[in-house]
Amino acid sequence: MYTIDFSKPVKVYFVGIGGISMSGLAVILKRAGFDVSGSDRDRSEMTENLEKEGIRVFYGQKKENISADTDVAVLTAAIRPDNPEFMELDRLNIPRLTRAELLGQLMRNYGTSIAISGTHGKTTTTSMISEILLAKDCDPTISVGGMLPAIGGNIRVGGRDYFVTEACEYTNSFLSLFPDIALILNVEEDHLDFFKDLDDIRASFRKFADLIPEKGTLIINSHIENLSYFTEGLKCNILTFGKKNEDGEAPDYTAENITTDSLGNPSFDIIVKGEKAFRVQLSVPGEHNILNALAACAFADAAGIDRSVTAAALEKFEGTDRRFQKKGKISGGVTLIDDYAHHPTEIRATMKAALNMERKTLWVVFQPHTYTRTKAFFDDFADALSLADKVVLADIYAARETDTLGMSSKLLAEAIEKKGTESYYFPSFEEIEKFLLKNCQEGDVLITMGAGDVYKIGDSLLGK
Secondary structure: OOOOOOOOEEEEEOOOOOOHHHHHHHHHHHHOOOOEEEOOOOHHHHHHHHHHOOEEEEEEHHHHHHOOOOOEEEHHHHHOOOOOHHHHHHHHHOEEEEEHHHHHHHOOOOOOOEEEEOOOOOHHHHHHHHHHHHOOOOOEEEEEEEEEEEHEEEOOOOOEEEEEEEEOOOHHHHHHOOEEEEEEEOOEEEEOOOOOOOOHHHHHHHHHHHHOOOOOEEEEEEOOOHHHHOOOOOEEEEEEEEEEOOOOOOOOEEEEEEEOOOOOOOEEEEEEEEEEEEEOOOOOOOOOHHHHHHHHHHHHHHHHOHHHHHHHHHHOOOOOOOOOEEEEEEEOEEEEEEEEOHHHHHHHHHHHHHHHOOOOOOEEEEEOOHHHHHHHHHHHHHHOOOOEEEEEEEOOOOOOOOOOOOOOOHHHHHHHOOOOOOOEOOOOOHHHHHHHHHHEEEEOOOEOOOOOOOHHHHHHHOOO
């Protein structure tokens, strides 16, 4: 594998530079003095931000974009061998790194590297940890999978003491990382276009845990099934977080005396190994965010950060873009929320948070993400979405896929309707917008939900 010497900047080309993680890595290298360029299919806010950094971006992936004097190329998991730039890199014998391999090499340049993994909650927990480190003036370098207002984007280039990043399991990419502190928030079925089954996914997370050095720390959800599978034989420090078990057994970090305000935002006591440590007030709603906060508190203690700093940082944290993001009110007094949820577990968590809000009718506009995921969780999607009062389905966002597998949003709408929840399908965003403007009423809550471009519906309704 090509190894980058960060003391000797070279010429790097990113294939798929506009992705949330790729763009962040490109900025880190650019600010470290590297000659950085790259390509993406379309212009976006991300690519425009890269251009402002002085990074040249090519639109459309063509062999002509590749310069023979390129020292190394970085590729996303979505780039296939038949990609024209991939083939040109091969022809010119230019070394290649995956995004995760570059990320892993970067992590080794920092005093403490923190990697946050899990099927759900990575972006929010990474953001909470980032807020805590910022509040402590630790000057962290941060790579987060969403737009975090506290850092004005998805990347912060700071000092060399702390590096914070999400760790994604897709294509086993997180096995290329070098974490000193690693978090495993949950382990569930997902990315079944790559993994064979849940056992395959669990095996991948176990290998991730094995990466932690003896002086490091694993922070893990105590409710993950057969927890000992992930912890047995590890030499690092292990901290658990979660709810108390039915028999009253508690993890190292748990929450008690939970209350919620009218917006659904919880406050609770942090209990550490049976003793009350401090109380936390969150400014983000939902039971799932209590768990995310517990994981962040465990990290802060492991890092030796004052608990008063942790509490203040968590109260200040108001979320990241596309994670239960309150975007405003549509004319007529309808509250608009946008959320990235694209897995049934995430949808249920978002629904529960919304159901705690004062409202009349809860509307959800959902855009399924990939045919593979829609087929694998079809019944679970129908169950989770039926928690809303009324559901509107947009076409499936294909992402990297082409085969429909016999799936469609119309079929999902019909399944939701059979469960007793009003459900509608429209083939275009324009039709959805017209339907919502006609039918949503003052006091309703409207959530646009999905990992694709469904957020554009809300932006249009708000006149953005």
